[in-house]
Amino acid sequence: MAAIVRLSSVCRRGVKPLFYQSSLLVRPLAVPHRHQEQPYMLTARIHASRALNASSGSKAASLHWTAERALSVLLLAMGPMAYFNPCPVMDYSLAAALTLHGHWGIGQVLTDYVHGDSKIKIANASLFLLSTVTFAGLCYFNYNDVGICKAIALLWSK
Numbered sequence: 001m002a003a004i005v006r007l008s009s010v011c012r013r014g015v016k017p018l019f020y021q022s023s024l025l026v027r028p029l030a031v032p033h034r035h036q037e038q039p040y041m042l043t044a045r046i047h048a049s050r051a052l053n054a055s056s057g058s059k060a061a062s063l064h065w066t067a068e069r070a071l072s073v074l075l076l077a078m079g080p081m082a083y084f085n086p087c088p089v090m091d092y093s094l095a096a097a098l099t100l101h102g103h104w105g106i107g108q109v110l111t112d113y114v115h116g117d118s119k120i121k122i123a124n125a126s127l128f129l130l131s132t133v134t135f136a137g138l139c140y141f142n143y144n145d146v147g148i149c150k151a152i153a154l155l156w157s158k
Contacts (some may be wrong), residue, residue: 023156068104086149094148095138103131 114123
């Protein structure tokens, strides 16, 4: 037999819910199955599957997530530090942190939207190439020009 719940029996006396209709108030919680004695529950089953490249006991994904958040907080702190203390150490630290932040971010986009073994390999190789060229370009700019900190200060001053 199906279990039936009435909203009026759940609510206190005198309280009427919005859009009070009798057809909306009676809902079956379980429906009996013809060939079984136990009722068939109308609930969604959630299946959790592990990632393709991760082992079940690995903490690598959790550590990676923590490192991404730590780098984001570090980048927030590096902004004012770079403005008040522009130096080559800060320039190269910004180059490394910005490149790593971009690499991880684009990597997550690729993980979500690129499917197929060969496409994933090409996308990851392209990402590593882009990250390498970005870091090399920022280091070249720091060494041969004014540096990231002073360049941003010059942009803001005009």
